[in-house]
Amino acid sequence: MQRPDMSVVLAGIPMRNPVMTASGTFGYGAEFADYLDLESIGAMVTKGLSLKPKAGNPTPRIVETQGGMLNAIGLQNVGIDAFIEQKLPYLKNVNTPVIANLYGNTLEEYGEVASRLDGLAGVAGIEVNISCPNVKQGGIVFGTDPGAAKEVVSLVKRNTSKPLIVKLSPNVTDVVLMAKACADAGADALSLINTLTGMAIDLDRRRPVLANVTGGLSGPAIKPVALRMVWQVAKAVKLPLIGIGGIMNGRDALEFMLAGATAIQVGTASFLDPSAAQRIAQEMEQYLVEQGIESVRSLIGALEA
Amino acid sequence: MQFKSMVISNVEVSPNYFRMRMSAPEELASAVPGQFVMLKVNDAIDPLLRRPFGLFDVGSFVPEYAGCGTQVYCEILYKVVGKGTKILSALHHGDLVDLLVPLGKGFQMGPAGEEKVLVGGGVGLAPLYYLAKELKQRGEKVRLFAGGRNRDDVLCITEFERLGVETYVATDDGTLGERGFVTQVLERHLGTGMRIFACGPTPMLNAVAKMSQKLGVPCQVSMEAYMACGVGACLGCVMKGANHSDETPDYRCVCKDGPVFDSFELQWS
Numbered sequence A: 001m002q003r004p005d006m007s008v009v010l011a012g013i014p015m016r017n018p019v020m021t022a023s024g025t026f027g028y029g030a031e032f033a034d035y036l037d038l039e040s041i042g043a044m045v046t047k048g049l050s051l052k053p054k055a056g057n058p059t060p061r062i063v064e065t066q067g068g069m070l071n072a073i074g075l076q077n078v079g080i081d082a083f084i085e086q087k088l089p090y091l092k093n094v095n096t097p098v099i100a101n102l103y104g105n106t107l108e109e110y111g112e113v114a115s116r117l118d119g120l121a122g123v124a125g126i127e128v129n130i131s132c133p134n135v136k137q138g139g140i141v142f143g144t145d146p147g148a149a150k151e152v153v154s155l156v157k158r159n160t161s162k163p164l165i166v167k168l169s170p171n172v173t174d175v176v177l178m179a180k181a182c183a184d185a186g187a188d189a190l191s192l193i194n195t196l197t198g199m200a201i202d203l204d205r206r207r208p209v210l211a212n213v214t215g216g217l218s219g220p221a222i223k224p225v226a227l228r229m230v231w232q233v234a235k236a237v238k239l240p241l242i243g244i245g246g247i248m249n250g251r252d253a254l255e256f257m258l259a260g261a262t263a264i265q266v267g268t269a270s271f272l273d274p275s276a277a278q279r280i281a282q283e284m285e286q287y288l289v290e291q292g293i294e295s296v297r298s299l300i301g302a303l304e305a
Numbered sequence B: 001m002q003f004k005s006m007v008i009s010n011v012e013v014s015p016n017y018f019r020m021r022m023s024a025p026e027e028l029a030s031a032v033p034g035q036f037v038m039l040k041v042n043d044a045i046d047p048l049l050r051r052p053f054g055l056f057d058v059g060s061f062v063p064e065y066a067g068c069g070t071q072v073y074c075e076i077l078y079k080v081v082g083k084g085t086k087i088l089s090a091l092h093h094g095d096l097v098d099l100l101v102p103l104g105k106g107f108q109m110g111p112a113g114e115e116k117v118l119v120g121g122g123v124g125l126a127p128l129y130y131l132a133k134e135l136k137q138r139g140e141k142v143r144l145f146a147g148g149r150n151r152d153d154v155l156c157i158t159e160f161e162r163l164g165v166e167t168y169v170a171t172d173d174g175t176l177g178e179r180g181f182v183t184q185v186l187e188r189h190l191g192t193g194m195r196i197f198a199c200g201p202t203p204m205l206n207a208v209a210k211m212s213q214k215l216g217v218p219c220q221v222s223m224e225a226y227m228a229c230g231v232g233a234c235l236g237c238v239m240k241g242a243n244h245s246d247e248t249p250d251y252r253c254v255c256k257d258g259p260v261f262d263s264f265e266l267q268w269s
Helices: A080-092 A107-117 A146-158 A175-184 A220-236 A250-259 A276-291 B026-030 B083-089 B122-137 B157-162 B182-189 B202-215
Strands: A008-010 A013-015 A019-021 A043-045 A062-065 A068-071 A098-102 A125-129 A164-167 A189-192 A196-199 A214-218 A241-244 A263-266 B002-014 B017-024 B036-040 B051-054 B057-061 B071-079 B096-103 B115-121 B141-148 B166-171 B194-199 B219-222 B238-240 B251-253 B260-262
Touching (some): A019 A276, A062 A214, A068 A220, A080 A107, A107 A125, A107 A146, A146 A164, A146 A175, A175 A189, A175 A220, A189 A220, A220 A241, A250 A263, A250 A276, A263 A276, B002 B083, B017 B083, B017 B096, B026 B071, B036 B071, B051 B083, B051 B122, B122 B194, B157 B166
Parallel strands (some): A019 A043, A019 A263, A098 A125, A164 A189, A241 A263, B115 B141, B141 B166, B194 B219
Antiparallel strands (some): A062 A068, A068 A214, B002 B096, B036 B096
């Protein structure tokens, strides 16, 4: 049998397979070059970029929990200028689409970072973070209120000609409402889910484990929630979706595709297995071979429910 | 690099402290003392993350099976503190673990002729053993100051002595060596023409860093931190750089910028 067709096109971005790396879990790509072939995966998403460099939160910033981990990094990043000068030249030489993840402390900053990235060769698309639970300004404020989300997505849309992905928060009452608001405002695709707000307590010290008190839960523990949300949004919104949440292997990834995702992102798995993204792409292909499925695209939204 | 490693031995060297030898890739033979490994204790998702361990020793041996060439091994020294290390302590010869090796920046050994002063507490002695071995191979004069709460925390002292290292011990309860902090013993010996290499609990490193800066003795410290990835991506393991302030933040990654830092690079409390 011929090798299955693993390629997908996401909001106009052609990808060799549906596997992307999730923002904040893959550095700026180069960190992982020793562990996998960067040209074996579908796309790379950068650490969240802001207008100015950002230091992030005090430590401890991470803690492992049952089946997952909490993080409160606080969007530490080199800033948009340093990204363009120091990180992008390396990525340009890698034949894999790069999605720049961005966020702003204010509405205006979202627009400014987007316009800085517009027209940049080597950036195939942008992913807007309106869902970071760990910073006071920006992030989650825009991700939990449909009106604010609409405003920020519209503004970014006006400042970019690149495919626009909006990353949704699960920390809302109705994710479909948020998805619709972003779709109405001009998003070209939606990625979901970001981390679930959580907390860990050190009983003996009677203190929270994280300096930030709360953090974002990721890893296998959140997969059922993520699957449910992708499925709900897929039924309600026409846009292509990127499934994220606890994907550890090829089967996990394909489940998200059945739920309605066109592509998936590998996050926490890259921390424990730096070659996870490549391995997951191989496992997906292997499953298709075993099942005699010719194209991975035939699985998108193919859930029988 | 990522490597499927086989456990060769896993021995309890002191109550709750284990020394584990594993097969290692050839590339590890050139690892620098102070570098570390990220080890996944099983294939399950619980525990989820790898655990970081300083290299206690690296060497080579010829396996007893016919036709085998020289095989590189590495050793770690660890204390059972949680779920991950508990699982690790139950592993036997022949079990497999997944390693990322070698990670981080190691110790800079400095010019010959100086006296090399090693200061460690508990499992902080781990990277110092590999360092002592390399320093002794260069014919350097090496002294070790080892501390702990009690005699059980003072590990592998005879191994250091076998290398020809002069050792000084202090314990909080006086069950081995002097009673008190190892830093007090260190203070009596410290002088010019020395170079300090320290690894252990943060309060100890804090005291050593300050003492060395006061006396103008160069000092490198090997730091410990929670980390998820070990390759500089998660940004979970950062420490405050010397000039860090809320207005001008300066965070260093323990995994990538360290784990060994010059004491002047970091902010001490």
